[in-house]
Amino acid sequence: MITEQHKKISRIRLLHMLRLRKPTYLAVDNVYELAANISGLRNFFSKLPAETKVIQVTGFQGDAGNLQQKASKQGLTRPSKTSPLEESEACARLAEKGVGANVQVLENETKIRVCRNVSLGPGGSSQNRYRRRIHATILNVKRRIDRTLQQMGLDYDLFTEESDFGLERAYFHVYASRAALRGFIKPLRGKYVTLKISSVYRNKIEVTPMNVPGASFTRKKGASKQLIIGVDPGTTCGVAILTLDASPLYLKSRKGLTRGEITRTAMEYGDPLLVAADVTPAPAFVKKLANMLNAVLFAPDSVMEASEKRDITRLYAEKHQVNLRNSHARDALAAAIKAFQHYKNKFVQVEVEARKLVAPVSLQDVKALVVRGHPIQRALEVSAPKEHRDVTEKPVAPQKKAPGLTDYELKIQSLQERISFYREQVRQLKESNDLLLNEARHREERVKNLTKALDAVRRTEAKEIKEGRAYQQLNREIATLRRELVKERRVAQHLEKRLDTVRHYRGLASKGDIVFLKPVETFTRDGLEKAFRLYDITRGDTIFFLDSSGGGVSTAEELVKRGVNAVVSRAPMAHQAEAVFENFGVAVVPYRELRVEWVEGYPYVKAEELDAAMKKGLEEKQIELNAKILDIVEEYKRERIEQGKQEAYP
Numbered sequence: 001m002i003t004e005q006h007k008k009i010s011r012i013r014l015l016h017m018l019r020l021r022k023p024t025y026l027a028v029d030n031v032y033e034l035a036a037n038i039s040g041l042r043n044f045f046s047k048l049p050a051e052t053k054v055i056q057v058t059g060f061q062g063d064a065g066n067l068q069q070k071a072s073k074q075g076l077t078r079p080s081k082t083s084p085l086e087e088s089e090a091c092a093r094l095a096e097k098g099v100g101a102n103v104q105v106l107e108n109e110t111k112i113r114v115c116r117n118v119s120l121g122p123g124g125s126s127q128n129r130y131r132r133r134i135h136a137t138i139l140n141v142k143r144r145i146d147r148t149l150q151q152m153g154l155d156y157d158l159f160t161e162e163s164d165f166g167l168e169r170a171y172f173h174v175y176a177s178r179a180a181l182r183g184f185i186k187p188l189r190g191k192y193v194t195l196k197i198s199s200v201y202r203n204k205i206e207v208t209p210m211n212v213p214g215a216s217f218t219r220k221k222g223a224s225k226q227l228i229i230g231v232d233p234g235t236t237c238g239v240a241i242l243t244l245d246a247s248p249l250y251l252k253s254r255k256g257l258t259r260g261e262i263t264r265t266a267m268e269y270g271d272p273l274l275v276a277a278d279v280t281p282a283p284a285f286v287k288k289l290a291n292m293l294n295a296v297l298f299a300p301d302s303v304m305e306a307s308e309k310r311d312i313t314r315l316y317a318e319k320h321q322v323n324l325r326n327s328h329a330r331d332a333l334a335a336a337i338k339a340f341q342h343y344k345n346k347f348v349q350v351e352v353e354a355r356k357l358v359a360p361v362s363l364q365d366v367k368a369l370v371v372r373g374h375p376i377q378r379a380l381e382v383s384a385p386k387e388h389r390d391v392t393e394k395p396v397a398p399q400k401k402a403p404g405l406t407d408y409e410l411k412i413q414s415l416q417e418r419i420s421f422y423r424e425q426v427r428q429l430k431e432s433n434d435l436l437l438n439e440a441r442h443r444e445e446r447v448k449n450l451t452k453a454l455d456a457v458r459r460t461e462a463k464e465i466k467e468g469r470a471y472q473q474l475n476r477e478i479a480t481l482r483r484e485l486v487k488e489r490r491v492a493q494h495l496e497k498r499l500d501t502v503r504h505y506r507g508l509a510s511k512g513d514i515v516f517l518k519p520v521e522t523f524t525r526d527g528l529e530k531a532f533r534l535y536d537i538t539r540g541d542t543i544f545f546l547d548s549s550g551g552g553v554s555t556a557e558e559l560v561k562r563g564v565n566a567v568v569s570r571a572p573m574a575h576q577a578e579a580v581f582e583n584f585g586v587a588v589v590p591y592r593e594l595r596v597e598w599v600e601g602y603p604y605v606k607a608e609e610l611d612a613a614m615k616k617g618l619e620e621k622q623i624e625l626n627a628k629i630l631d632i633v634e635e636y637k638r639e640r641i642e643q644g645k646q647e648a649y650p
Contacts, residue, residue: 015047027055027095029067029087031103031205038105042201045105050179056207057091057100070094101207109200109260110181112172114141117194134192135166141193142170148184149174155292157258157285159235173200173258200260225249225270226364229295230336231262231277233285238328240336241269244347244367248320253328259289266293273368276339278304278331296371298339307446309334346370348428353380498600505599515610517544517568517596517603523551523577528558539563542610544596544603548573556580566614568594568605582621587614 035041058067068078071090074097079086094100116134149156155175161168178199188195225243232238237257241250249269266272275290276298277283290297313330316337324330350366353376361383369379508514518541520531531537541564548569556577566587581588593613594605
């Protein structure tokens with residue numbers, strides 16, 4: 001044994017030593033020497049190693065004597081009241097001998113919370129992507145914890161708040177100490193998510209004598225009633241606790257209510273016998289609670305409708321002056337009432353059969369056995385005292401004669417008592433029958449109302465489906481028309497741009513800056529007719545031959561009649577056609593002399609270039625004409641000279 005003494009030590013250093021040594025017991029004279037109040041004790045206990053138990057060696061319930069008396073009684077050296085070291089050693093040695101009580105501040109439960117670690121911000125174009133990443137991370141952490149707890153085989157409750165992209169937050173209530181989770185699940189404070197692990201504190205400090213196993217859940221003194229517990233599980237959980245005669249004991253709902261809290265609350269009022277749900281099959285939360293309480297699970301034959309729950313809880317609340325604060329408390333109460341109604345007839349039979357017995361029995365115990373599946377007679381025999389277990393009938397009149405009574409009178413008296421008993425039984429059966437008839441009428445009316453409501457819903461759904469189809473058809477037509485409108489608008493915008501371009505060049509033409517050429521595909525009669533039809537060739541126009549082959553005198557004369565001003569040709573044309581144009585003063589301009597450009601299918605040239613080309617052509621024609629005249633004159637002179645020579649020398 002290692003002995004280590006310190007005259008004075010701080011709480012922080014004490015905790016450091018405890019974490020380092022990990023002792024089995026931390027023995028104290030009074031637990032409030034560790035902290036001044038329960039809040040401080042909770043903080044201190046939460047920092048202790050998992051292996052260390054706090055033992056208070058004096059002053060616990062049912063124990064008398066101070067530290068000195070305890071030490072003397074156990075044969076230890078009596079410690080001096082002025083020596084803290086002697087007293088601390090005495091505490092340790094008493095704990096070693098099994099003297100003292102185990103102090104419990106923490107429940108054997110742990111809370112795990114997973115939530116976001118950052119604000120979502122005021123908004124923006126990337127906020128949805130940001131939210132999606134955070135909520136998806138929370139979902140992944142939740143799945144990892146869920147998988148770990150299942151692999152460890154631990155019992156737990158899970159509460160979540162869902163979002164569009166995953167989970168807003170998740171809360172695990174694990175029914176194991178925090179030490180059991182050590183090494184498997186660790187606190188986390190990441191970029192987006194935080195994971196917090198905390199112990200569950202008891203409402204008050206509890207002490208259990210050493211070497212005596214303490215119950216996980218304590219019951220109020222004198223609380224021995226058999227209970228019916230109705231539960232409505234969910235994020236906000238509702239709980240209703242009734243006695244076996246349907247008297248209310250507890251009705252409340254709260255967000256994040258766990259099975260451990262429900263169990264501790266129920267144990268304060270009595271022994272849970274029935275745990276009821278308002279749906280079938282019963283939720284996993286309710287099943288686990290029934291197993292934890294070793295109670296019988298009740299689920300109705302079918303899911304209770306909202307109207308049924310409102311009706312039975314309203315009548316019950318009016319009778320017992322119960323305040324139903326919300327739908328969760330109402331649903332829990334409805335489940336408990338439904339469970340009571342299911343066993344009510346058996347409870348009545350138990351009471352009737354119990355009246356026949358000679359010895360009194362605990363109706364609570366008999367009803368509990370019946371609920372757990374025992375026949376009524378067998379339950380009565382088990383609950384009856386040993387000396388009266390063979391007596392199953394109600395005592396009749398004494399067998400010895402009373403003074404002045406004959407045998408017939410004794411028989412009459414016995415028969416009268418039996419008649420009274422059967423009358424009472426008939427009365428109770430009539431009451432039960434009336435209740436069943438009322439319930440049957442109520443169910444028939446409810447079926448009629450539901451049938452009418454179903455027909456109305458079907459008509460509404462048919463109308464909504466028809467309207468929905470028409471709406472979808474109109475939406476499709478609108479979408480088609482919108483696409484066509486967009487296409488037409490694009491075409492219109494394109495045409496508008498082209499029109500603006502044409503207007504611009506028309507403006508240049510009206511100013512005389514450019515000259516539009518009227519294109520002619522072929523210099524034939526068909527080509528001319530097509531050009532006349534498309535371009536309305538009139539006086540003063542300039543013609544542009546794309547192909548000048550095939551032109552002759554007649555086609556050239558046709559253009560001359562139209563009064564064209566000039567002709568631009570890509571290739572040389574026939575001499576006959578060119579001669580016609582020259583004779584009528586129509587300028588023929590070669591294509592190579594101009595820079596022809598196109599806009600919206602129309603060729604055009606600059607006016608100054610066309611004038612220059614036409615002027616150049618006239619000049620060339622004039623030079624050519626002058627040359628011809630000179631040739632003619634020279635020829636004439638030569639002819640005159642030859643003629644003179646002939647006349648001189650005959």
